[in-house]
Amino acid sequence: xxxxxxxxxxxxxxxxxxxxxxxxxxxxxxxxxxxxxxxxxxxxxxxxxxxxxxxxxxxxxxxxxxxxxxxxxxxxxxxxxxxxxxxxxxxxxxxxxxxxxxxxxxxxxxxxxxxxxxxxxxxxxxxxxx
Amino acid sequence: xxxxxxxxxxxxxxxxxxxxxxxxxxxxxxxxxxxxxxxxxxxxxxxxxxxxxxxxxxxxxxxxxxxxxxxxxxxxxxxxxxxxxxxxxxxxxxxxxxxxxxxxxxxxxxxxxxxxxxxxxxxxxxxxxx
Amino acid sequence: xxxxxxxxxxxxxxxxxxxxxxxxxxxxxxxxxxxxxxxxxxxxxxxxxxxxxxxxxxxxxxxxxxxxxxxxxxxxxxxxxxxxxxxxxxxxxxxxxxxxxxxxxxxxxxxxxxxxxxxxxxxxxxxxxxxxxxx
Amino acid sequence: xxxxxxxxxxxxxxxxxxxxxxxxxxxxxxxxxxxxxxxxxxxxxxxxxxxxxxxxxxxxxxxxxxxxxxxxxxxxxxxxxxxxxxxxxxxxxxxxxxxxxxxxxxxxxxxxxxxxxxxxxxxxxxxxxxxxxxx
Amino acid sequence: xxxxxxxxxxxxxxxxxxxxxxxxxxxxxxxxxxxxxxxxxxxxxxxxxxxxxxxxxxxxxxxxxxxxxxxxxxxxxxxxxxxxxxxxxxxxxxxxxxxxxx
Amino acid sequence: xxxxxxxxxxxxxxxxxxxxxxxxxxxxxxxxxxxxxxxxxxxxxxxxxxxxxxxxxxxxxxxxxxxxxxxxxxxxxxxxxxxxxxxxxxxxxxxxxxxxxx
Numbered sequence: 001x002x003x004x005x006x007x008x009x010x011x012x013x014x015x016x017x018x019x020x021x022x023x024x025x026x027x028x029x030x031x032x033x034x035x036x037x038x039x040x041x042x043x044x045x046x047x048x049x050x051x052x053x054x055x056x057x058x059x060x061x062x063x064x065x066x067x068x069x070x071x072x073x074x075x076x077x078x079x080x081x082x083x084x085x086x087x088x089x090x091x092x093x094x095x096x097x098x099x100x101x102x103x104x105x106x107x108x109x110x111x112x113x114x115x116x117x118x119x120x121x122x123x124x125x126x127x128x129x130x
Numbered sequence: 131x132x133x134x135x136x137x138x139x140x141x142x143x144x145x146x147x148x149x150x151x152x153x154x155x156x157x158x159x160x161x162x163x164x165x166x167x168x169x170x171x172x173x174x175x176x177x178x179x180x181x182x183x184x185x186x187x188x189x190x191x192x193x194x195x196x197x198x199x200x201x202x203x204x205x206x207x208x209x210x211x212x213x214x215x216x217x218x219x220x221x222x223x224x225x226x227x228x229x230x231x232x233x234x235x236x237x238x239x240x241x242x243x244x245x246x247x248x249x250x251x252x253x254x255x256x257x258x259x260x
Numbered sequence: 261x262x263x264x265x266x267x268x269x270x271x272x273x274x275x276x277x278x279x280x281x282x283x284x285x286x287x288x289x290x291x292x293x294x295x296x297x298x299x300x301x302x303x304x305x306x307x308x309x310x311x312x313x314x315x316x317x318x319x320x321x322x323x324x325x326x327x328x329x330x331x332x333x334x335x336x337x338x339x340x341x342x343x344x345x346x347x348x349x350x351x352x353x354x355x356x357x358x359x360x361x362x363x364x365x366x367x368x369x370x371x372x373x374x375x376x377x378x379x380x381x382x383x384x385x386x387x388x389x390x391x392x393x394x395x
Numbered sequence: 396x397x398x399x400x401x402x403x404x405x406x407x408x409x410x411x412x413x414x415x416x417x418x419x420x421x422x423x424x425x426x427x428x429x430x431x432x433x434x435x436x437x438x439x440x441x442x443x444x445x446x447x448x449x450x451x452x453x454x455x456x457x458x459x460x461x462x463x464x465x466x467x468x469x470x471x472x473x474x475x476x477x478x479x480x481x482x483x484x485x486x487x488x489x490x491x492x493x494x495x496x497x498x499x500x501x502x503x504x505x506x507x508x509x510x511x512x513x514x515x516x517x518x519x520x521x522x523x524x525x526x527x528x529x530x
Numbered sequence: 531x532x533x534x535x536x537x538x539x540x541x542x543x544x545x546x547x548x549x550x551x552x553x554x555x556x557x558x559x560x561x562x563x564x565x566x567x568x569x570x571x572x573x574x575x576x577x578x579x580x581x582x583x584x585x586x587x588x589x590x591x592x593x594x595x596x597x598x599x600x601x602x603x604x605x606x607x608x609x610x611x612x613x614x615x616x617x618x619x620x621x622x623x624x625x626x627x628x629x630x631x632x
Numbered sequence: 633x634x635x636x637x638x639x640x641x642x643x644x645x646x647x648x649x650x651x652x653x654x655x656x657x658x659x660x661x662x663x664x665x666x667x668x669x670x671x672x673x674x675x676x677x678x679x680x681x682x683x684x685x686x687x688x689x690x691x692x693x694x695x696x697x698x699x700x701x702x703x704x705x706x707x708x709x710x711x712x713x714x715x716x717x718x719x720x721x722x723x724x725x726x727x728x729x730x731x732x733x734x
Contacts, residue, residue: 001725006393008734010140012214013172013414015666015697016640018455022696026717032725041283042143045175048216052226057214057457080286084142084187086178086232096182100230102216112290119391120265120296124724127394127732130413130640131623136528138632143279145564145595146538148320152594156615162623171418187322210421242425249526250400250431254622257529257630260278260538272651272734274540276598277565304651305540308568311600318594318614325600349542350573350605383655387635392731407549407632409642411700412667439549440642443670446702453696453716460702484644485675485707518553522533527629544646 002033004122006115008129010042011060012053017046020128021063028071035122036074037064038115039107041129044082047075049104061104068106075107076114132163134252136245138259140172141190142183147176150258151193158201165252166204167194168245169237171259174212177205179234191234198236205237206244265390266297271306273395275325276316281309282324284395289327292334300331303342303382307349310341310356310374325357332361337373344379400525401432406441408530410460411451416444417459419530424462427469435466438477438517442484445476445491445509460492467496472508479514532557534625535587538564538632541576550631551583561613561621563592567599572607584609592618634659636727637689640666640734643678652733653685661723663715665694669701674709686711694720 005024009016024034039046046060053059068075077087086102089109093101103109119125135154139146154164169176176190183189198205207217216232219239223231233239249255269288275281291298302310309325316323331337339359346352359373377385386392404423410416426433437445444460451458466472474494481487494508512520521527535558541547547569550560560583562569569580570591580589584607593612596603603612613621622628637660643649649671652662662685664671671682672693682691686709695714698705705714715723724730 003721003724010172010175010215015412015454015456019640019665019697022454022717023720027721027724030718030721032721040287041279042140042172045140045215050218050223050228050230050232051216052213052218052222052228054210054214058455061216080184081283083182084184085140085175086181086191088180088182092182093180098180098182100180100232102180102230102232112287113294115287115393116267116291116294116296119267119393120263120294124730125391125393126638126724126730127734128640129394129732129734133619133622145277145319145321149538149563149595152319152615153618157619157622160616160619162619170422171414188320211418242422243429245422245528246402246426246429246431249402249528250398250429254628255526255528256536256622256628257632258538259529259630259632270731273543274565274568274599276595277538277540303655304647305543305565305568308540308599313600313602314598315600316598319598321598323598348575349568350571350575350577379654383657386655386731387633387657389729392729394732394734405629408645409667409670409701411697412640412642438553439545440645440667440670443642443701448702448704449700450702451700454700456700458700483677484670485673485677485679514552518555521553521629522531522555524627527627529630529632542647545644 002035002122003027004118004125005034005037006125006127007037007039007043008041010045014130016128016130017060034073036076036118038118039077040081044077044085044087047077047087047104047107048102050102065104065106077107077109079109079111082109132165132252133157134248134255135164135167136255136257137167137169137173138171140175144260146258146260147190164203166206166248168248169207170211174207174215174217177207177217177234177237178232180232195234195236207237207239209239209241212239264297267291267391268299268301268386268389270301270392270394271309272304274305274308276321280395285324285327288336289334292336298336299338299340301340301382301385303345307341307345307351312355312357328357329359332373337361339374340382340385341374341376342379342382343376399432402426402526403434403436403521403524405436405527405529406444407439409440409443411456415530420459420462423471424469427471433471434473434475436475436517436520438480442476442480442486447490447492463492464494467508472496474509475517475520476509476511477514477517478511532625534621534628535560536628536630537562537566537569540565540568542568546631554587556586559588559590559621559625561590561592561618563595567591567595567601570606570610572605577607581607633728636723636730637662638730638732639664639668639671642667642670644670648733656689658688661690661692661727663692663694663720663723665697669693669697669703672708672712674707679709683709
């Protein structure tokens with residue numbers, strides 16, 4: 001089955017991101033397809049490569065990046081939500097005249113249409129938020 | 131009177147940051163001193179200079195930066211909370227081996243001791259959070 | 261399965277205190293371009309999103325309540341509001357904005373988009389969707 | 396005013412669902428170095444922070460509950476827990492971790508740090524503070 | 531000695547206002563801000579609880595947050611006073627401490 | 633046709649579980665995750681409400697979230713079933729749609 005996932009809260013602050021990660025791993029292990037995880041609201045903050053969690057804690061961004069690499073899950077960060085919150089890729093940083101970008105490998109910034117498309121194409125859509 | 135302020139939620143996501151800003155402006159206008167605003171939890175995300183809010187919306191980071199400039203308010207971002215969430219200044223970025231930093235002018239990163247010190251020195255401490 | 265799915269946007273939170281109401285509306289506007297079967301549900305504190313006379317200058321946030329009145333132009337014409345949620349909060353339909361759309365199947369007659377329904381009817385609406393997005 | 400102030404850390408939220416409980420504890424640990432008069436309050440869902448046998452491997456988060464047992468070493472020895480909050484949740488003091496400290500004024504005798512008090516007593520504790528930090 | 535309590539959540543969604551009122555002392559003040567302002571609504575299900583507590587403590591609502599949400603002062607419970615941010619600051623200075631019910 | 637509802641908030645702090653239960657249809661399932669697992673506690677004030685609704689819908693609790701919070705399955709209301717993440721995925725596939733009560 002194709003299961004889409006929506007993540008609506010930020011890393012470390014809310015368990016939603018962890019629940020989504022554990023859920024996606026279990027879905028993949030059960031042989032389902034997770035074509036895309038869409039990050040919205042504070043969920044976009046998962047994608048910053050600048051986070052430095054304490055050594056004895058999980059690294060949420062790295063976990064997702066590795067998941068994308070190993071299983072080809074498309075990690076999409078909402079552009080409108082990302083801009084408000086200061087998440088930029090190289091192109092956006094240049095376009096907006098900012099001197100740095102911060103998105104991590106494995107994530108791509110795109111529009112809300114990718115969420116609607118996921119809702120249309122997936123058999124189920126599961127939301128993790130607050 | 132010396133009034134300290136603690137901000138515990140992120141920009142745009144929660145009104146807490148706006149309430150704190152409006153409160154601090156009113157306190158200064160009434161002749162009180164606001165020696166420091168301490169940003170904790172997702173509040174640290176206020177300090178990113180990479181945010182690009184829509185043109186018809188307030189720019190929360192710029193508002194705070196201007197307030198610091200005009201009134202000498204000390205804007206302190208908690209280092210532990212900031213590292214988890216990917217907020218770095220130049221020094222921290224170098225120390226952590228990160229290729230970019232994102233803190234805005236007017237904010238400085240420091241320890242939780244600055245919050246306790248504020249609690250000790252201020253006549254009142256007002257918290258805005260979720 | 262046909263290419264058209266039933267999408268329901270469920271709004272349970274008050275406006276301005278958090279960004280969910282505003283960012284929910286942004287999804288609705290973008291989603292309108294996909295020609296799906298779209299409806300919005302307002303229950304619990306979500307009913308506060310539709311109140312009249314919102315005026316946000318004093319808090320410095322953007323007033324997005326007029327956007328609800330533009331939804332008809334995007335062919336989003338069904339806004340279900342839960343009666344019990346209104347009553348619990350001491351509100352009536354008169355406290356809500358008037359939101360109209362032009363019905364192209366009825367000679368462009370102006371019709372109200374807001375439909376106040378009971379809790380049981382809201383449960384029925386939810387149970388017939390393909391995709392439910394919660395805010 | 397003396398240099399020593401009464402600080403109360405008020406914990407009303409459950410652990411793990413959000414980071415507030417963990418980051419509250421981080422403030423308490425740093426704050427301990429400032430030699431103020433410190434106490435912690437646990438009420439509403441905050442009482443869940445102190446339950447026994449927390450085991451977080453299955454969700455991948457750090458289990459910070461053992462840190463409460465180390466608070467005595469930082470001279471944080473007063474953890475007020477509201478009885479009504481426990482009762483509403485079907486909990487008793489037996490469901491909470493045993494948290495002890497050594498009383499230097501009483502020949503280092505081991506004493507419990509947790510003090511279960513009534514709601515009215517909790518209101519009294521709150522009303523005698525200089526600084527209240529809420530998480 | 532008295533406390534200014536702030537509540538920023540709707541009492542129709544969370545326990546914060548009730549928990550706050552349960553811990554107030556005579557002479558305290560409660561200021562409802564952000565989504566908390568809905569606690570001041572007359573006619574709602576929470577009104578009787580809030581009204582009862584208003585006998586013990588002074589109740590305030592932040593007017594800019596009311597205006598944002600389209601709540602006119604005529605909709606407030608009797609005895610609740612509207613204050614702007616300047617009034618908020620005054621309440622902070624007038625009471626000995628501020629406690630946020632987040 | 634049936635729905636899997638997820639609830640991730642404590643019913644002692646917010647209205648989410650009650651609101652969810654008020655909108656369930658016969659044959660639906662409710663999965664309590666994260667802080668929502670406290671909704672499964674026997675002996676608490678919310679237990680009678682949850683128990684009553686359990687007659688209409690199937691109630692589940694996510695066991696890794698229970699373990700994290702030190703809640704043993706012996707503390708659960710009768711009739712509530714524990715599932716791990718694999719069970720969560722199965723519930724999603726078994727029901728026609730998933731609705732999150734955030």
